[in-house]
Amino acid sequence: MKMPELLAPAGSPESLRAAVQAGAGAVYLGWGEFNARRSAKNFSDEEFAQALEYCHLRGVRVFLTLNTLISDRELPRAAETARKACRLGVDSVLVQDWGLFDLLRRMLPDLPLHASTQMSLFTSGGCREMAADGCERVVLARECSREDTEAIVKNCPAEVEIFAHGALCMCYSGQCAMSAVLGGRSGNRGRCAQPCRLPYGINEPAGKRYPLSLKDSCLAAEIPDMAAMGVDCLKLEGRMKRPEYVAVVTDVYARLLEENRGPTREELARLEQAFSRSGFTDWYWQGRHGAGMFGTRPENAPEPKELFAQARALYEKDAARTVDVHFAVTCTAGAPCTLTAADPDGHTVTVTGPVPEAARTRSLTAEELETRLGKTGGTGYRCAGVEATVDEGLSLPASAVNALRREALAALTAARIAPPVRRELPVPPLDTTDCAAAAPEFTVSVTTAAQLSPELLAMKPARIYVPLELLGAFSALPEYHGEWCAILPRVWRDQDEPQLRRALEHAKALGVTGALAGNIGHLPLLRGLDLHVYGDFGLNVFNSRALEYLKKKGLESACVSFELRLAQIRDLHKILPAEAIVYGRLPLMITENCLIENSGHGCRCDRPNFLNDRTGASFPLLPVFGHRTEVQNSLPVWLADRPDYRRLGLAYARLRFTTETPAECVDILRRYQEGAAAPGSFTRGLYERGVE
Known part of the structure; x- marks a missing residue:
C-alpha cells in the first residue's frame, strides 16, 4: 500500500530545514508577492533557489504557493514568477485564481499545477472538472468528512490532498470576505487579519465568547484509514508558525506515516504542547459539528522550551536527513x-x-x-x-x-x-471579444418568497435570481417579463446532487431558464439541462483571463469579485458580459457549523439572528442549504447615487436582497432606477478603497 506524501509548511528558510530534517516528503513555500501567507517571512530569490537545491538533494519536493486572487496588472508578474520557478525546477505550483490557472496551463504545459483549497473544492464533480483541465492534484476543503473524501478519492483521477493538522478557518476557504470587507485585508489575497479569533455574541452583545474560533484540526489517529482509502497527500498547516513547531509536528506525522499507525499518548501530548487551541478537533472528518469544535489560545501561552530545544537540535545539525x-x-x-x-x-x-x-x-x-x-x-x-x-x-x-x-x-x-526539461510557450493572446455594455441592466436576487412581490416584478429587472431550494416550494411562477434564474447552493456534497438535480428539473419545468453557478462543481451538475449558466460571486472573478476561462467553460456571463475597485472593474476586458453587486449586504462567511445552534439556545434559524462584534455592529445570520450559516455584512453596499458604476462596461448590476422587507426591496430598486440617495446607513464596500 502506497502511503500518503507528507507535505510540511516552510514559511522561512529555517522552517524549511526543520521540515526536511524532520521527515517531510515535500514542502510548500511562498516566493514573491502572490501567496496566501504574505505575512510569513517567505523566501528571497537567492533563498528560493537554495531551497530547491537543498530539498532536491535530499529527495524532498518543493511546491510554490501562488494561491491568491490576482489582478490584471499583476498577472504578468505572477506568470513570470511561475516561469522562473519552473526553470529552477519547482515540483508544482498551487493556484487559486482561474485566470492564472488557465494562463499557466497554456504557457507552461509541463508544470504540474495543484488546485488550492482556496478554489473551494468539496465534491467529486468539482475535482473531476479540475482534473480534466489539467490539475495534477486537488486540495480539498477542510470541512470534508471521511465519507466525502473517500467518495472524491474514488471518483477523481487527480491526486487528492487533505489538511491533516493545523488551524481551521471558520469559513470555507476562498469564500471568506470578512477580513477584506471589515478591514481591507483580504484573505483571498494573503492578508487575512483573522477576525474569526475575536470575541462575538450570537443574539447578545459581544462578551468573552469566541463562536468563530475553531480548535486546530488533528487527524493523526486517522492515518491508517486515510492511507487505505488512497489519500495521496497529508498537508500540515503552519507557514506562520516558528521552525520548532514545524519540526515537532512534521516529526510526529513522519513517524506515524512510516509505521502506518495512530499516535501514542506521548506523541499527542507533543503535538498539543507545540500548539493548540484548547486541544484539537477531528469533528469535520467525523462528519460532526457543534460547539465542542471551538477553542482559543491565550496570548501569554507559555513556550514549551524543552520540546522546542529538542526540535532545534533535530534540524540545526542538518544531519538527520541523508x-x-x-x-x-x-x-x-x-x-x-x-x-x-x-x-x-x-x-x-x-x-x-x-x-x-x-x-x-x-x-x-x-x-x-x-x-x-x-x-x-x-x-x-x-x-x-x-x-x-x-x-x-x-x-x-x-x-x-x-x-x-x-x-x-x-x-x-x-x-x-538538475531541473527537468519543460516546454515554455509564449503568453497566449487574450480573447478579443468585447461584451462591454453602455449601461447595465438591473438584476435582483432574493432570499424569501415574500420579496417577489407583484410591485417588484412590475419594475422589470432583467433577471431575478431565486435560491433553488426556495423554487421547490413553487407550483407556478408569478407573471414576470424577464428571466428567472436559480441560485445553486454555494456549498453542498456529492450525496446532495440527486436532490439538486431533481430541484433543477422542477425549476426548469416552472419556466426557469438560467442558473447561477458559484462553484466549479456546479458545472457538471448543470450539464445536459439546457439552462443558461451564469457565474456567481463565489467564483471570485478577479481578472480578464478568469472571464476568458469561464467563457471556455460555457458560462454566458459572470459576476466579478466585490473585492475589486471600480477602476479595476472598468479595466477588465469584458470577454463575457460582466455583472457586479451594486446593492446589498455582502456575504462575509459561509460556515459548515450552524452558528445559531452552537450558541446553546437551540436551532432557531427561522427567525432573525445576529452576530454582534465588540463595536456594536450586528451582522445578520442567514440559514443556507445544508443547515449552514451565511454571515452578512452589517451595512448594505449603496452605489445608486454614484453614476460612475454605470460607466464600467457592466452588462448587469445586481441588487442583492437578504433581510429587506418586500416594500424595502421595491423602494431600493426604484431608487437605483432613479439614481437616488440611500434611505439609511450604508457602505461603499470595497469599490473605492480596494483591498491589500
Whole structure:
C-alpha cells in the first residue's frame, strides 16, 4: 500500500530545514508577492533557489504557493514568477485564481499545477472538472468528512490532498470576505487579519465568547484509514508558525506515516504542547459539528522550551536527513582510477582520478578505500556500501581518494538537483471579444418568497435570481417579463446532487431558464439541462483571463469579485458580459457549523439572528442549504447615487436582497432606477478603497 506524501509548511528558510530534517516528503513555500501567507517571512530569490537545491538533494519536493486572487496588472508578474520557478525546477505550483490557472496551463504545459483549497473544492464533480483541465492534484476543503473524501478519492483521477493538522478557518476557504470587507485585508489575497479569533455574541452583545474560533484540526489517529482509502497527500498547516513547531509536528506525522499507525499518548501530548487551541478537533472528518469544535489560545501561552530545544537540535545539525549512496571504485595498474556513485533514485555518475603508482612500502587495500569513501559527513549523503576492485601492489594518496569522493558527490548532487526539461510557450493572446455594455441592466436576487412581490416584478429587472431550494416550494411562477434564474447552493456534497438535480428539473419545468453557478462543481451538475449558466460571486472573478476561462467553460456571463475597485472593474476586458453587486449586504462567511445552534439556545434559524462584534455592529445570520450559516455584512453596499458604476462596461448590476422587507426591496430598486440617495446607513464596500 502506497502511503500518503507528507507535505510540511516552510514559511522561512529555517522552517524549511526543520521540515526536511524532520521527515517531510515535500514542502510548500511562498516566493514573491502572490501567496496566501504574505505575512510569513517567505523566501528571497537567492533563498528560493537554495531551497530547491537543498530539498532536491535530499529527495524532498518543493511546491510554490501562488494561491491568491490576482489582478490584471499583476498577472504578468505572477506568470513570470511561475516561469522562473519552473526553470529552477519547482515540483508544482498551487493556484487559486482561474485566470492564472488557465494562463499557466497554456504557457507552461509541463508544470504540474495543484488546485488550492482556496478554489473551494468539496465534491467529486468539482475535482473531476479540475482534473480534466489539467490539475495534477486537488486540495480539498477542510470541512470534508471521511465519507466525502473517500467518495472524491474514488471518483477523481487527480491526486487528492487533505489538511491533516493545523488551524481551521471558520469559513470555507476562498469564500471568506470578512477580513477584506471589515478591514481591507483580504484573505483571498494573503492578508487575512483573522477576525474569526475575536470575541462575538450570537443574539447578545459581544462578551468573552469566541463562536468563530475553531480548535486546530488533528487527524493523526486517522492515518491508517486515510492511507487505505488512497489519500495521496497529508498537508500540515503552519507557514506562520516558528521552525520548532514545524519540526515537532512534521516529526510526529513522519513517524506515524512510516509505521502506518495512530499516535501514542506521548506523541499527542507533543503535538498539543507545540500548539493548540484548547486541544484539537477531528469533528469535520467525523462528519460532526457543534460547539465542542471551538477553542482559543491565550496570548501569554507559555513556550514549551524543552520540546522546542529538542526540535532545534533535530534540524540545526542538518544531519538527520541523508541520501544513501553506493560507491564502486576501481584501481588497476596502468589506468586512471574510477569512482561510480549511485543513489536509490536511479542517478549514477562516474568520475576519474590519477593513475595509481606502484607501492613502495604499503599497498592500497579495499578496506582502506571503503573507510575513506565512507566519510560523507556534512554532505547530505550516507555511504550505504562500497564495492572496491583493487590490484595488488598499488598506491594511491589519501588526498586523491578524498578528491574522488568529493567530485563524485558533487556530480551526483548536480544530477539530483538538475531541473527537468519543460516546454515554455509564449503568453497566449487574450480573447478579443468585447461584451462591454453602455449601461447595465438591473438584476435582483432574493432570499424569501415574500420579496417577489407583484410591485417588484412590475419594475422589470432583467433577471431575478431565486435560491433553488426556495423554487421547490413553487407550483407556478408569478407573471414576470424577464428571466428567472436559480441560485445553486454555494456549498453542498456529492450525496446532495440527486436532490439538486431533481430541484433543477422542477425549476426548469416552472419556466426557469438560467442558473447561477458559484462553484466549479456546479458545472457538471448543470450539464445536459439546457439552462443558461451564469457565474456567481463565489467564483471570485478577479481578472480578464478568469472571464476568458469561464467563457471556455460555457458560462454566458459572470459576476466579478466585490473585492475589486471600480477602476479595476472598468479595466477588465469584458470577454463575457460582466455583472457586479451594486446593492446589498455582502456575504462575509459561509460556515459548515450552524452558528445559531452552537450558541446553546437551540436551532432557531427561522427567525432573525445576529452576530454582534465588540463595536456594536450586528451582522445578520442567514440559514443556507445544508443547515449552514451565511454571515452578512452589517451595512448594505449603496452605489445608486454614484453614476460612475454605470460607466464600467457592466452588462448587469445586481441588487442583492437578504433581510429587506418586500416594500424595502421595491423602494431600493426604484431608487437605483432613479439614481437616488440611500434611505439609511450604508457602505461603499470595497469599490473605492480596494483591498491589500
